[in-house]
Every structure is written in structure tokens, then in C-alpha cells.
Amino acid sequence: MMSRQGIFFTKPNDEWLKSQVDNQKYSNKSELLNDLIRQARNQQIQIDYAEGKIEKAEKSGFTKDSKEQILT
Template structure:
């Protein structure tokens, strides 16, 4: 595992210490690694949503009514309202 030296502002360092003191994490490194993991997952979700939106924009304007679109969505989701 790679070792790094990083500096924290006092409020951030206090927050990291409180996470370790609460026994939520074993060390500050564990907290930082978890935060990075969460940020990477969030980025992947944002990228996926962006890709879906771009695909939808490129598909053009639908000639279907709102009710037709809703019915298609319900059918795809297999949901009956």
C-alpha cells in the first residue's frame, strides 16, 4: 500500500479524529480511504446519469403523448398503477 503525507485544516483533522474516537474507523487513513471510495462511486453514478441524459437528448423529440410515454415506462418497469 502506498504511503502519503497530507495536511488537514484543523476542523477537518478534528472531524477525522472524532470518527476514529467513535470507533467508526480504526484510523484516519481508513476514514480518508472510505471518503475517496465514496467519491469514486458517486463520480461513476454521475457519469452514468450524464451518459443516459446525453443518449436521451440525441434520440430526438418524441411524437408520443405523455400518457403513451408513461405507459411504456410502466410496461418496462413492470409496474401497474
């Protein structure tokens, strides 16, 4: 089931969306936006996994470095 949303875009973002559809990479803006959201969700899953591993390492004593120190 799909839900309908009203979204406002800045001119540069709208032009980019239109160019992606015009270049036939996507059939419409909705398909493109759904793909971008899927990519962002998958990226968040990977980030959450990495942060979980770092937190587990911190708690296990494997490292004394903080998450911030490890990521920099």
C-alpha cells in the first residue's frame, strides 16, 4: 500500500530530480525518491551495525578508545 505525500523541493533539487527522470534513469520522481529512501535506510542499517560493533568492543575491554576516537 502506498501513501500519498505533498513535498516541496528547492529549485536545484527539483531540477536534479527532473533530470534523472528525463535521462530515463527512473520512470518518475516517486520511483526515484523511493529508491533514494531505500538507499538511505540500507546505509543506516550499516551504520547501526558498525556502531553496535564498536560499542560492544568498548564494553568488552577490547579497546579503551571511545567511539569518537575510533571513528576519527
